[in-house]
Amino acid sequence: QTVVIQEPSLTVSPGGTVTLTCASSSGAVTSGHYPNWFQQKPGQVPRALIYSTNNKHSWTPVRFSGSLLGGKAALTLSGVQPEDEADYYCLLYCGAAELWVFGGGTKLTVL
């Protein structure tokens, strides 16, 4: 079964830029994995940010962008705000035995 790997934690300064990545134990992540990204703040319901690698939902702030980078899916936050402090999860379409697999999440600290 595919394991999806994210950085456990990252720290960024307000106004800075940070890139979170999402790797697959099965090989390079491609557009065929339809990477989705979700944000979850403490005590809140997760919120969808990105789908199919780089598409934003209508509510996704402009400073969030998705891409493929070096065989991984990536979520880049440019001009980080204090309210961006949260857990971020990627979700990959893996087909076959396990259709969708989440990464373990990245805890982003804005400091």
Add this chain to the structure above:
Amino acid sequence: EVQLVESGGGLVQPGRSLRLSCTASGFTFGDSAMNWFRQAPGKGLEWVGIIRREASGGTTDYAASVKGRFIISRDDSKSIAYLQMNSLKTEDTAVYYCVRGGGGIFAFDYWGQGTLVTVSS
């Protein structure tokens, strides 16, 4: 406004069954696939399963951890999706979320507020 409201959670003994409901409003329910996700206390997110819209065959798929024990169904006339959970295990303890498949191809957009299922003797 799209709304998804889960209900039916609670405390249940190992080996027993429980059925969750997800009542939808604010969109044409029959046009959307519906998913169930879950999150164990203090842990990450896990996809549980999907039921596709009737136009796509109304088929279902499940995570390996629940396959053979959980069944997803839908009643488009009532705009409700169900998650029937059988042979529950302590490791099924989690907040269960109903999530609409939408916003784009292979996308998920709206989430319900979740309902807590606790499996314990």
